Amino acid sequence: MTGARELSACRACGAQLRSFMSFGRMPLANAFLAPAEFSKEYFYELKPALCGGCGLFQITEQPAPEQMFHPQYAFFTRTSKSMVAHFGAYARWVQTQFAPNFVVEVGCNDGVLLETFARQGVQHLGIEPSANVAAVAEKHGVRTQVAFFGEAVARDVRTRHGAADVILAANVICHIPDIRGVAAGVAALLGPKGVFVFEEPYLGAMIDKGSYDQIYDEHVFIFSAQSVAALFRPFGLELIQCLPQPTHGGSMRYVVARAGARPVTESVARTLALEDMQGLQRSETYEHFRARCERNREQLVGLVRDLRAKGHRVVGYAATSKSTTVLNYCGLGPDDIEFISDTTPEKQGKFTPGTHIPVRPHEDFTRRYPDFAVLFGWNHEAEILGKEQAFAAAGGKWIKFVPGVQLA
Numbered sequence: 001m002t003g004a005r006e007l008s009a010c011r012a013c014g015a016q017l018r019s020f021m022s023f024g025r026m027p028l029a030n031a032f033l034a035p036a037e038f039s040k041e042y043f044y045e046l047k048p049a050l051c052g053g054c055g056l057f058q059i060t061e062q063p064a065p066e067q068m069f070h071p072q073y074a075f076f077t078r079t080s081k082s083m084v085a086h087f088g089a090y091a092r093w094v095q096t097q098f099a100p101n102f103v104v105e106v107g108c109n110d111g112v113l114l115e116t117f118a119r120q121g122v123q124h125l126g127i128e129p130s131a132n133v134a135a136v137a138e139k140h141g142v143r144t145q146v147a148f149f150g151e152a153v154a155r156d157v158r159t160r161h162g163a164a165d166v167i168l169a170a171n172v173i174c175h176i177p178d179i180r181g182v183a184a185g186v187a188a189l190l191g192p193k194g195v196f197v198f199e200e201p202y203l204g205a206m207i208d209k210g211s212y213d214q215i216y217d218e219h220v221f222i223f224s225a226q227s228v229a230a231l232f233r234p235f236g237l238e239l240i241q242c243l244p245q246p247t248h249g250g251s252m253r254y255v256v257a258r259a260g261a262r263p264v265t266e267s268v269a270r271t272l273a274l275e276d277m278q279g280l281q282r283s284e285t286y287e288h289f290r291a292r293c294e295r296n297r298e299q300l301v302g303l304v305r306d307l308r309a310k311g312h313r314v315v316g317y318a319a320t321s322k323s324t325t326v327l328n329y330c331g332l333g334p335d336d337i338e339f340i341s342d343t344t345p346e347k348q349g350k351f352t353p354g355t356h357i358p359v360r361p362h363e364d365f366t367r368r369y370p371d372f373a374v375l376f377g378w379n380h381e382a383e384i385l386g387k388e389q390a391f392a393a394a395g396g397k398w399i400k401f402v403p404g405v406q407l408a
């Protein structure tokens with residue numbers, strides 16, 4: 001576990017972190033690898049915690065930065081049809097609500113969200129740290145700047161382009177360890193009536209579903225309305241709206257504005273009350289979550305090994321980043337799961353991080369259907385089950401593990 005750093009203080013407010021469990025030794029979620037790389041694989045300890053002060057859920061050990069965002073790292077939003085549709089709706093919602101003249105997106109990826117604004121001639125700028133990903137956005141007519149968003153970059157953008165009416169983000173703020181830098185950047189760049197709109201996997205949904213696979217190295221934080229409100233308050237910013245989203249197995253869209261600049265909608269009080277009822281601030285909630293993870297692991301491992309003992313073929317469906325947490329926490333390897341089917345060419349022919357299960361093209365799944373398939377892409381269940389009706393018709397069964405282990 002070289003180069004990793006374990007934190008005891010919250011990245012947002014500095015209060016003491018309360019760790020409640022460990023998922024053990026963990027590789028980077030997206031580090032699919034070739035056999036020649038097995039011996040030098042990087043591991044850290046995946047240990048989530050809750051801040052005793054602001055309630056921000058975060059991982060305590062940070063993998064060494066040079067291990068992350070390696071050159072072959074590339075995730076393109078455009079590859080998912082349902083996500084493209086979602087981002088189209090997201091952009092239209094922002095247009096209707098705020099009619100911005102200048103939009104900045106933090107982590108614009110391949111430009112799928114800003115493209116709607118670009119097509120309508122709205123002044124825009126995507127801040128994207130990965131140059132090859134930004135190049136794809138540029139190809140789609142989206143103006144980009146290759147940088148990590150923080151206070152200095154925000155000031156520079158304001159000087160050169162003016163204050164932003166809307167700052168946007170989607171599934172990116174939870175990846176940025178310097179979260180105070182993000183809040184300071186938003187405060188520096190936003191116009192007087194401007195809004196910061198961002199959506200991220202939601203802590204309330206994760207606790208509700210027991211979807212512990214949301215926890216991995218790239219998800220430094222899993223936000224709640226309470227922790228978001230607390231994060232921005234010291235920067236003179238206020239949470240004014242919360243809108244639940246179905247994406248990523250349960251996300252929340254947050255709208256933040258300068259304190260007093262815009263009315264706070266009743267969705268904020270309602271969401272905070274729901275979080276209170278759910279016990280998102282209580283230690284017992286996380287003790288239950290830990291027990292639920294352990295039970296889930298026991299049942300999933302028990303089921304898969306029982307099926308294997310009876311001679312059944314078991315494969316995995318979708319080599320997601322999330323599956324890395326499940327496979328390593330459960331200790332499931334190639335003896336348990338023959339291969340994982342995935343449509344991403346860069347992952348095919350490689351092996352899963354830590355557990356070394358082969359990743360094979362989708363055709364290997366359809367050519368000779370297995371008896372059982374573990375649904376690692378459970379957050380796209382409807383899309384997948386619709387596409388794979390022939391698997392069910394051939395007698396194949398899905399193994400689900402969220403919200404609990406069951407056959408479908």
Ligand SMILES: [Zn+2]
Nearest residue numbers: 010013051054
């Ligand atoms: Zn805190």
